[in-house]
Amino acid sequence: MRGPRLQDVAERAGVSMKTVSNVVRNYAHVSPQMRERVQRAIDELGYKPNVMARRLATGRTGLIALAFADVGIPYFAELARVASRAAQSYGYRVLLEETDATLDGERALMASSEAGLVDGMLFQPSAMSSSEIAQHRSDIPIVLLGETPAPLTIDRVMIDNVAAAREITRHMIEPGRRRIAFVGHEARALSETSRQRILGYQEALQDAGITPDPGLLVATDSVSAADAVDAVRRALDDGLDADGIVCRDDLAALGTLRALQERGIRVPLDVAVTGWDDTRLSAVTFPSLTTVSPDLPALVGRALELLIERIEGYDGVGRHEIVPHRIVTRESAPAAST
Known part of the structure; x- marks a missing residue:
């Protein structure tokens, strides 16, 4: 006995087969009322989409690529987890x-x-310029993630890194800290991510009447906790005098915590430390890590919506969109007392 078909769902819901298809594919432009009506019919009939038949009919593979620098970096590992789950819908x-x-x-x-x-x-992207990306001709739609400048022809979704850096630095300033270092940017070619975060850090200092000190910028050889340990050790040997440290990412913060603890420097009593990305490790470090938390579900969800629209035939100019972030306050940098 055959199972229910898409046509059966359409008849039960009193809608077109196209509407049912849009709901099954989680197409963004379906009203909540219509989505609920079709979903009720799907549930009542026990309809299961024939994915293979759909792929044969459309010529699509059912695969989306997620490309980034290194899955060993905790942020990218979590990005992959969120994207994998969201794409299933x-x-x-x-x-x-x-x-x-x-x-x-x-x-x-x-x-x-x-x-x-x-x-x-x-x-x-981490290395390709906007102009080179723009010159690329691809048979598949692409949506960019992150801070690297994007061509006007390609969609991009990101958080506001400059604003987030200002906020996390202000969080350090409000309790009265004045010697705030920045740790974790590249020692050689500065990435766009680091450039924006240093810019926001600098703006927050200037807004508070603090002159930015180049001697408080501590670069690392690579994006890793081990290199951050080495960099902060060297900086301490050279006389680094800071009462707060804003780290480029959670990996730099992990290395910073280790280097400070080795020297008997108390966090946050002597030096407060913040991270960036709110990876799973940040809640279980000792002390637990105050950090910038990008809204990964919102970032990935919006990027997938834009990508699906491109796959479905949208051919307009690029949409460049910003999703929310927040500061998660933990033990390494408590909020100012009120």
């Missing part, structure tokens, strides 16, 4: 691609994106 699976944050790696990714393996790609 659209009937897609996620294929991970690593670029090692190199120009060659990103160019190779863009060159191979036309191979027909995936229907679209979410890509967080």
Whole structure:
């Protein structure tokens, strides 16, 4: 006995088959009332979409690529987890691609994106310029993630890194800290991520009447906790005098905590420390880590919506959108007493 078909759901709900298809594919532009009406019919009939038949009919693979620098970086690991779960609601699976944050790696990714393996790609570039991305001609839609400048022709979703850096630095200033260092930016080529976060850090200091001190910028050789340990050790040996440390990311904060604890410097009594990304590790460090928390579900959800619209045929100019963030206050940098 055959199971219920899409046509049966349409008849039960009193709508067109196209409307049912839009609900099944979680298409954004369906009213809540219509979505509820169709979903009720789906539940009553026990309808299950024939994914293979849909792929054969549309010529789509049912795969979306998620490309970024390194899955070993906790933020990207969590991004992949959120994206994998969110893509399932659209009937897609996620294929991970690593670029090692190199120009060659990103160019190779863009060159191979036309191979027909995936229907679209979410890509967080680290090295490619906006102009080079704009010149790329791909057979698949691409939505960019993150801070790297994006072409006007391509969609991009990010948080406001400059604003978030201002907020986390103000959080350090409000209890009265005045010697606030920044740890974790690249020692050689400064990434756009680091540039924006240092800019917000500097603006917050200037707003508070504090002259930014280049001697309080502590660079690392790479984005890793181990390199942050080494960098902060060297800075302390060179006489680093800080009562607060804003870290570029949670990995830099982990290394910073280790280096301070080795020297018997108490956190937060002697020096407050903040991170960035609110990875799972940040809640279980000792002390637990105050950090910038990007709204990953919102970031990934909006990026997927834009990508699905591109896959469905939208061909307009790029949409550049900002999603929320918040400061999560924990033990390493308590809020000012009121």
